[in-house]
Amino acid sequence: MDIMDTLRYDRWIEDALKSVVRKALTYCQENGLPGDHHFYITFATDHPDVIMPDSLRDQYPEEITIVIEHEYWDLEVTQDYFDVVLSFSEVKTPIHVPFEAVTGFADPSVKFGLQFKMEMLDPEDLDDDDMMDDDDEDMMQSQSDEEKTSDTPEEGKDNVIALDAFRNKK
Numbered sequence: 001m002d003i004m005d006t007l008r009y010d011r012w013i014e015d016a017l018k019s020v021v022r023k024a025l026t027y028c029q030e031n032g033l034p035g036d037h038h039f040y041i042t043f044a045t046d047h048p049d050v051i052m053p054d055s056l057r058d059q060y061p062e063e064i065t066i067v068i069e070h071e072y073w074d075l076e077v078t079q080d081y082f083d084v085v086l087s088f089s090e091v092k093t094p095i096h097v098p099f100e101a102v103t104g105f106a107d108p109s110v111k112f113g114l115q116f117k118m119e120m121l122d123p124e125d126l127d128d129d130d131m132m133d134d135d136d137e138d139m140m141q142s143q144s145d146e147e148k149t150s151d152t153p154e155e156g157k158d159n160v161i162a163l164d165a166f167r168n169k170k
Contacts (some may be wrong), residue, residue, distance in 0.1 A: 040108065083096050
């Protein structure tokens with residue numbers, strides 16, 4: 001039985017959407033928050049690369065939502081993480097959040113929000129491609145067998161429709 005690779009579109013889409021969060025924070029870092037914009041950022045506090053005070057982690061052992069609005073300092077955004085200092089009980093608190101740990105982002109001023117699922121990766125699963133599970137492999141093998149035993153060349157094949165017929169011609 002051969003193990004087949006599969007393209008991980010789900011991870012690529014999530015990474016693309018997290019780049020929206022990265023860009024919003026980078027804009028905020030460079031220009032401040034315009035108008036009424038403010039961000040709610042939810043992240044997994046149990047992610048191994050999140051750095052925050054133990055007292056705060058004890059209070060929020062799995063997840064926390066922070067607000068970047070009026071009282072934030074030293075926002076630094078990189079490709080992989082952001083650092084920010086926030087006020088908790090009137091104490092300035094530095095926080096380090098890898099984008100991998102972010103599970104939600106919202107800007108209520110424009111009714112914009114994103115939700116992410118956080119996947120903890122095994123060390124051997126660090127590349128972009130994952131192996132299919134046995135059910136996926138069986139399904140692919142079954143489809144392949146159907147195509148081989150098809151009576152006519154058109155059965156078992158995907159249909160492609162040319163969109164040229166629907167375009168406005170000038």
